[in-house]
Amino acid sequence: MPSTDTTETARERILDTAESLFAQRGFDGVTVRQITSAARCNLAAVNYHFGNKKSLYLEVFRSRWVPRAKRLQAHFRANLADQASMRPDAAAVARSLAHTFLAGPMTDEERQRHHQLMSREMGRPTEAFQMVAEDVIRPFFKELAELLRPALPKTVDQEGLSLNLLSILALVLYFNFAREAVTRITGRKYDKAFKDRLVDHIVTFVRNGLGCERMQGEEVT
Amino acid sequence: MPSTDTTETARERILDTAESLFAQRGFDGVTVRQITSAARCNLAAVNYHFGNKKSLYLEVFRSRWVPRAKRLQAHFRANLADQASMRPDAAAVARSLAHTFLAGPMTDEERQRHHQLMSREMGRPTEAFQMVAEDVIRPFFKELAELLRPALPKTVDQEGLSLNLLSILALVLYFNFAREAVTRITGRKYDKAFKDRLVDHIVTFVRNGLGCERMQGEEVT
DNA sequence: TTGACAATAAAACAAATGTTTGATACAAAC
DNA sequence: GTTTGTATCAAACATTTGTTTTATTGTCAA
Known part of the structure; x- marks a missing residue:
């Protein structure tokens, strides 16, 4: 509350x-x-x-969601600069991303609110999504892509990069959006131990994904 | 429609x-x-x-969602038996899972409906989720866990396994739930090429995740 | 004090929404 | 042919919901 x-x-x-x-x-x-x-x-x-009600909804995004998203981006840059002074490698970027989104400068309740709102917009985009996508998400994606390009092996194409970034986003959003269900299914509460483990998990995923995605192809019926 | x-x-x-x-x-x-x-x-x-309206909602799950979920599970078992006759390895399980959920025995529109319904229930569980979790999801999770246990290196604990299964679920649900937003952000349509790539992506993720999850630990401030 | 303006309050309004009612059509059973 | 039970329909009902109206309060400037 x-x-x-x-x-x-x-x-x-x-x-x-x-x-x-x-x-x-x-x-x-x-x-x-x-x-x-x-x-x-x-x-x-x-x-x-x-x-009216709809304008209130949009104002929530303008005056609450967007500023918080920008704070998160600033935290990401600071965190990355902290651990990798010059040219960050892919693992460092992944670590900063996961840390920012899962343990960053928010209370846990605020993080849940933030990601739940975004999840709902991704499920059924409204005007709010349009604004947020153009002003916040797309620029950040571009920034990440440019940050990562020199750090990646040549085997990773633009699409692979996009997929991995989207997957981080998806996992972060989902593990916040679906907390109640995840707890019911696994019996695991969202305590510090579980959230730390989640960070580890996502970092590993992104690092592996970014570095060596291709496997021998999938052609089962 | x-x-x-x-x-x-x-x-x-x-x-x-x-x-x-x-x-x-x-x-x-x-x-x-x-x-x-x-x-x-x-x-x-x-x-x-x-x-009443609420009972209709529950009946949708009883007479539409649950039977389809069971069909999917059957497809998974058949697909797995097809490619790995005796003891399946982790990669085979991952491949069958991804194939079942992303390319399995449904039309694309039906798959989207199926996962959107589940996504909504995971975001805000109702009676429908209770039913579905007990009758369908939890047993399937248990089945997968027992299937995988002998195929995994000892370094992977039960929690790592759960996290990876949940992550598959999260990615599959999300890339269906958020199609419109993903298309708007990436400019990429959900055509065959993109979906094939998604399968690859998830398979790789799960295989890597299942096999070698731990990395050197995360303790950036 | 007076006037102007922003904020709050109670009440009312019109439209939307879930649900119920009573009538009717139709097919099968007796 | 009559009865019985199922399904459909138009209409009505009772709430809920977003919005508006009108009045009142408090504050600050003239």
Whole structure:
């Protein structure tokens, strides 16, 4: 639950509450009344401050999601510069990526919210996705590609690189999006041990994937 | 779109249409009116045949999702027996898994529906997930674990195995769940070439992951 | 004090939504 | 032919939901 102090303005409380609820239940799964009552303000406040429900949803991405994504990218660059001063190798990039997304500068609840929102947008893109893809995701992908190109063996093509980056994203998003289900299936809680292990797991995957992807081909019926 | 012949009974048409719409937009994103009008039947038909909307949703899983999941498991076993007569190695299991989930006995649209439904349930489990987890997913996980145990090096523990199986599941689900977004970000359509490459990619990941997961540990701040 | 403006509140509104009702058609059984 | 049970239909019902309206409060400047 977001902090709903009375010190915050109602507008801010609505944004926090809305982000949390939209992340948990999706746009259609949340009512304006649920948002305003959880934010302890009047029903009309949403329409007063944001015009309508859909605009509130977009504003959550503009004023909450995007800034956090940029903070994450900054953390990634700092972390990478820390461990690999000049030309980073593929393993270093993978490690910084995994660390940023899975252990980076967020509380665990914030990370879950962040990735749940993105997961929902990837499942059913709206205007919010358009904005986020152009302003945040695509530039970051390009940055990573240029960072990695000189570090990769020639056997790895552009497509292989894309697939691996997408797979990191997919795993990070999914292991956050599907926490409850993963816990139910495996019986494993999202404690520090499990999350550390997840980082290891993803780092290894990306490193192997980046370095030596091709195998002998797949042609079973 | 599901086949909405008039030869099918209304009940069947409702189930097909409902599965498709629930997969695309989720339970809250679909109205009973949308379902019945797409299935070309009366509004009251849903309540007549299924009691209420929620029961219809559960029935979609019971009479559509679960049988298809069992067909997939059968396909996996047959495919594995085909390529590895006695004791399958880890790579063979990985190959059969990827092939079953990504190219197996379904049309592409059916596969997308299947995995989208599961993705939504993993993001926000309902009664349907409980049923599916107990009756289908957990037994299959156990089967895979027992199949793999003798084929794995001793360095791989139970947790590593679980993580890799979950990761296959996550990648398969995600690359189906998020097709539209993946296409928008990468500019790549889900044509045969891309899907073949995905199979390769996942097979390699799992094989590497299963065989040699541990690396030198991750302790960047 | 007065006037202007931003914020909040309660109430009302119109449309959408899940569900129920009562009538009708139709086929099979007696 | 009558009855019985299933399926379909149009219409209505009761809530829920997003949005609007109107009034009130508090604050700051003139």
